[in-house]
Amino acid sequence: MAKTSERSQRGGHAGASIEDVAKAAGVSTATVSRAVRGLPRVSPATREKILRVAGELGYVASSSASGLATGRTRTIGVLAPYVDRWFFFKAIEGVDRELHARGYNLSLFNLGGQRGARERLFSKTMVYKQIDALLVLCMSLTSEEIADLQRIDIPLVIVGGPVEDCPSIGIDDYAASVEATMHLLNLGHREIALLHGQDDSDLNFTVPRLRVDGFTDAMTSAGFSMPPEWDIFGNFTVGSGQQAFDELWNKPGPKPTALFCASDEMAMGAMLQARRRGVRVPEDLSIIGIDNHEFAEAMGLTTVAQDPVEQGQLGTRMLLDELGGAAGSVRSMKAPHRLIIRETTAPPCAAPPAEAHRTGQNQATRKPAPTA
Amino acid sequence: MAKTSERSQRGGHAGASIEDVAKAAGVSTATVSRAVRGLPRVSPATREKILRVAGELGYVASSSASGLATGRTRTIGVLAPYVDRWFFFKAIEGVDRELHARGYNLSLFNLGGQRGARERLFSKTMVYKQIDALLVLCMSLTSEEIADLQRIDIPLVIVGGPVEDCPSIGIDDYAASVEATMHLLNLGHREIALLHGQDDSDLNFTVPRLRVDGFTDAMTSAGFSMPPEWDIFGNFTVGSGQQAFDELWNKPGPKPTALFCASDEMAMGAMLQARRRGVRVPEDLSIIGIDNHEFAEAMGLTTVAQDPVEQGQLGTRMLLDELGGAAGSVRSMKAPHRLIIRETTAPPCAAPPAEAHRTGQNQATRKPAPTA
DNA sequence: TGATCTCCCTTAACCGATTCCGTAAACATT
DNA sequence: AATGTTTACGGAATCGGTTAAGGGAGATCA
Numbered sequence: 001m002a003k004t005s006e007r008s009q010r011g012g013h014a015g016a017s018i019e020d021v022a023k024a025a026g027v028s029t030a031t032v033s034r035a036v037r038g039l040p041r042v043s044p045a046t047r048e049k050i051l052r053v054a055g056e057l058g059y060v061a062s063s064s065a066s067g068l069a070t071g072r073t074r075t076i077g078v079l080a081p082y083v084d085r086w087f088f089f090k091a092i093e094g095v096d097r098e099l100h101a102r103g104y105n106l107s108l109f110n111l112g113g114q115r116g117a118r119e120r121l122f123s124k125t126m127v128y129k130q131i132d133a134l135l136v137l138c139m140s141l142t143s144e145e146i147a148d149l150q151r152i153d154i155p156l157v158i159v160g161g162p163v164e165d166c167p168s169i170g171i172d173d174y175a176a177s178v179e180a181t182m183h184l185l186n187l188g189h190r191e192i193a194l195l196h197g198q199d200d201s202d203l204n205f206t207v208p209r210l211r212v213d214g215f216t217d218a219m220t221s222a223g224f225s226m227p228p229e230w231d232i233f234g235n236f237t238v239g240s241g242q243q244a245f246d247e248l249w250n251k252p253g254p255k256p257t258a259l260f261c262a263s264d265e266m267a268m269g270a271m272l273q274a275r276r277r278g279v280r281v282p283e284d285l286s287i288i289g290i291d292n293h294e295f296a297e298a299m300g301l302t303t304v305a306q307d308p309v310e311q312g313q314l315g316t317r318m319l320l321d322e323l324g325g326a327a328g329s330v331r332s333m334k335a336p337h338r339l340i341i342r343e344t345t346a347p348p349c350a351a352p353p354a355e356a357h358r359t360g361q362n363q364a365t366r367k368p369a370p371t372a
Numbered sequence: 373m374a375k376t377s378e379r380s381q382r383g384g385h386a387g388a389s390i391e392d393v394a395k396a397a398g399v400s401t402a403t404v405s406r407a408v409r410g411l412p413r414v415s416p417a418t419r420e421k422i423l424r425v426a427g428e429l430g431y432v433a434s435s436s437a438s439g440l441a442t443g444r445t446r447t448i449g450v451l452a453p454y455v456d457r458w459f460f461f462k463a464i465e466g467v468d469r470e471l472h473a474r475g476y477n478l479s480l481f482n483l484g485g486q487r488g489a490r491e492r493l494f495s496k497t498m499v500y501k502q503i504d505a506l507l508v509l510c511m512s513l514t515s516e517e518i519a520d521l522q523r524i525d526i527p528l529v530i531v532g533g534p535v536e537d538c539p540s541i542g543i544d545d546y547a548a549s550v551e552a553t554m555h556l557l558n559l560g561h562r563e564i565a566l567l568h569g570q571d572d573s574d575l576n577f578t579v580p581r582l583r584v585d586g587f588t589d590a591m592t593s594a595g596f597s598m599p600p601e602w603d604i605f606g607n608f609t610v611g612s613g614q615q616a617f618d619e620l621w622n623k624p625g626p627k628p629t630a631l632f633c634a635s636d637e638m639a640m641g642a643m644l645q646a647r648r649r650g651v652r653v654p655e656d657l658s659i660i661g662i663d664n665h666e667f668a669e670a671m672g673l674t675t676v677a678q679d680p681v682e683q684g685q686l687g688t689r690m691l692l693d694e695l696g697g698a699a700g701s702v703r704s705m706k707a708p709h710r711l712i713i714r715e716t717t718a719p720p721c722a723a724p725p726a727e728a729h730r731t732g733q734n735q736a737t738r739k740p741a742p743t744a
Numbered sequence: 745t746g747a748t749c750t751c752c753c754t755t756a757a758c759c760g761a762t763t764c765c766g767t768a769a770a771c772a773t774t
Numbered sequence: 775a776a777t778g779t780t781t782a783c784g785g786a787a788t789c790g791g792t793t794a795a796g797g798g799a800g801a802t803c804a
Contacts, residue, residue: 015500015501015524017789017790017791018790018791019790019791027753027754028753028754028755029754029790029791029792030753030754030755030756030792030793031752031753031754032791033791033792033793034753034792034793037792041751041752041753042752042753043751043752043753046752046753060500060501061501061790061791062440062501062789062790062791063436063439063445063501063502064435064436064437064439064440064445064501064789064790064791065436065440065759065789065790065791065792066790066791066792067435067436067439067759067791068434068436068437068439068440068758068759068760068761068789068790068791068792069758069759069790069791069792069793070759070791070792070793071759073435073436075479078480083455083461083464083465083468084461084462084465089455089456089461090456092455092480092482093455093456093482093484096455096480096481096482096484097482097484100481100482105479105502106479106480106481107447107477107478107479107480108450108464108468108478108479108480109468109472109478110464110465110468110469110472112465112468112469128387128432129387129432129433129434129435129436129760130435130477151386152386152387153386237666238666238667238670239666239669239670241670242670268667268670269670272670272671273670276672294609294610294611295610295640295667297611298610298611298613298614298640298641298644298645299644300648389759389760389761390760390761390762391760391761399783399784400783400784400785401760401761401762401784402762402763402783402784402785402786403782403783403784405761405762405763406762406763406782406783409762412781413781413782413783414781414782414783415781415782415783418782418783433760433761434759434760434761435761436759436760436761437759437760437761437762437789438760438761438762439761439789440759440760440761440762440788440789440790440791441760441761441762441763441788441789442761442762442763442789443789501790
């Protein structure tokens with residue numbers, strides 16, 4: 001009966017099993033199971049012995065076996081439309097940190113912006129029976145997908161933007177957008193262009209819309225409006241920021257004095273292109289973004305900061321709470337954001353409005369010099 | 373006998389099992405198993421019926437159960453020191469793409485640059501019995517870790533830089549570095565500073581050393597050398613690039629005419645800081661990096677490009693080959709790199725070479741003239 | 745002293761797949 | 775017609791854990 005550990009002989013079964021440990025320690029597998037998991041009903045002496053033997057044998061419980069027995073895999077899925085964009089890899093960082101701290105594994109599903117990938121993954125191949133819970137980054141799910149998840153009892157949390165009928169965490173994109181716009185308005189800008197992000201894939205973000213709404217609402221309630229030709233589309237990348245600037249500047253007619261960008265990456269693209277074409281920032285054009293990308297500080301970009309790492313952590317905690325405690329217990333939350341004024345925004349036309357422009361509490365109150 | 377599917381009643385067991393399908397289709401579970409996996413020995417009619425029934429019931433095989441039965445989880449682990457740095461998230465993108473295309477799952481282990489995280493993960497909690505193979509990003513493992521993996525029969529591939537005794541894929545960092553240095557030398561630079569990356573955590577990269585070696589060898593074999601005070605350390609981030617520039621420029625004494633950076637992120641940091649302090653790039657200082665980060669093109673940074681996505685894909689393929697075919701079959705490979713000349717390098721001394729400085733489309737095969 | 749209660753531990757029934765082996769029928773070969 | 779060969783399928787062991795039920799030994803209590 002070569003039933004136990006014949007060291008990597010037949011495909012796949014290597015390492016000591018619980019039975020090996022039980023045998024070596026002279027107890028039953030049930031006791032080993034309790035001992036190694038720290039459950040009660042094991043005498044200190046026995047536990048100590050089992051732990052020692054297990055250590056010597058290098059025993060680790062097979063996740064497949066315990067997954068099968070308990071019905072939970074201790075793995076949670078993370079669904080991301082991209083992993084190579086700022087918000088996403090930052091959020092993943094936070095999720096990972098929190099997850100591993102709690103002994104969970106992270107199974108990554110990246111759509112890579114591809115159409116179709118979504119169906120392929122979602123259609124039962126993925127989610128189903130592989131993960132205990134699902135964390136989604138900045139995507140809204142169809143009601144059908146949500147129903148599926150509920151049916152098979154998989155908790156769900158969205159990180160990044162609200163989604164109907166789903167617990168979520170994210171900044172208040174609308175408010176952030178309003179604040180950014182107000183900052184420009186308070187500086188005296190009236191001719192403000194908008195570079196907003198529209199994604200080409202089938203992700204249905206709600207975030208872009210909220211940011212645009214915040215901008216337009218702030219503008220109209222201040223009594224201003226934006227000509228339609230200043231409404232430029234980008235896809236959240238640096239490259240699209242550059243293109244957007246060109247598009248804006250190649251158009252005939254007057255130029256805006258400020259540019260509101262729905263993300264830092266686009267803002268920086270626009271900023272770099274502006275410089276390249278001899279348009280001075282902020283003298284000729286103020287630029288503001290949203291995110292506080294690592295490069296934003298280096299480039300002196302004024303922006304509305306958010307912390308995706310923290311959001312990832314919080315979202316994970318929500319998800320795990322839902323998984324552990326009573327379902328339906330967790331509700332959506334808002335993560336903080338704050339305006340950080342750096343060097344890419346200034347009053348238009350170098351005419352100082354002589355109006356103190358403070359960001360409030362804890363941040364970067366430095367005001368650019370050129371007021372004089 | 374409530375053995376089958378009582379819809380999310382007791383903890384964790386939801387969804388239809390293979391037995392449900394078997395019963396509903398009037399066949400045995402063995403046949404269902406063969407049918408759904410596309411194995412032979414099932415008549416077309418039976419297969420069609422089983423597939424239909426399985427579809428209606430929304431059946432998906434439990435990964436825990438099949439993992440237990442087969443000894444393989446169809447999950448491969450990806451160990452990364454960081455996920456929020458360019459090379460890493462790009463590589464993960466490639467790995468993920470390849471993995472999911474082949475029906476594997478990706479389990480992410482991020483060290484987040486933390487000391488200790490490594491032991492915590494590696495010490496059997498992670499790797500063991502959870503994954504079929506391990507892909508490591510830019511880290512060298514200890515020989516003990518490698519031995520552990522071999523003992524439990526887990527194939528290993530390193531993406532990013534060579535590691536002794538491990539199959540790996542990465543660019544030839546030494547050659548890349550030499551090329552970059554030669555580019556500066558060919559432009560006429562003699563006073564070249566070096567900003568190289570040293571990581572503070574316990575990852576032991578080999579990459580940084582190779583890049584430095586390439587630089588110094590190219591310099592010495594051209595008959596030049598670098599004063600030690602021009603040897604600056606960074607940690608691969610933009611911020612450290614900025615600091616490095618300051619450090620360099622705050623020192624008394626002559627300034628270099630060119631700066632070789634071991635990564636684009638550092639190069640861009642230095643470049644931004646240079647601009648901020650009124651040092652013109654490339655007139656006063658040429659800067660070259662390595663990587664071809666997304667921002668590099670936007671910022672016009674001359675660099676040696678590599679493609680981590682491709683490396684991730686290739687590495688994954690190697691790993692899966694090793695997993696499938698004869699072990700020990702795959703060997704290390706080199707990924708391609710190429711010099712991309714943009715706008716941050718020019719001959720020293722602001723002497724206009726009267727030479728159109730075009731970025732050429734995406735290839736930049738332009739070779740600097742002064743090879744005298 | 746016997747009944748009851750704990751505590752520690754074992755027995756054994758699962759969890760849901762895979763897979764070896766056996767059987768029976770269909771088909772091909774002499 | 776008897777014998778191989780192939781194909782389609784079922785029975786049942788197995789993977790390695792978890793966990794409810796139960797049993798024996800010693801302590802506590804009446």
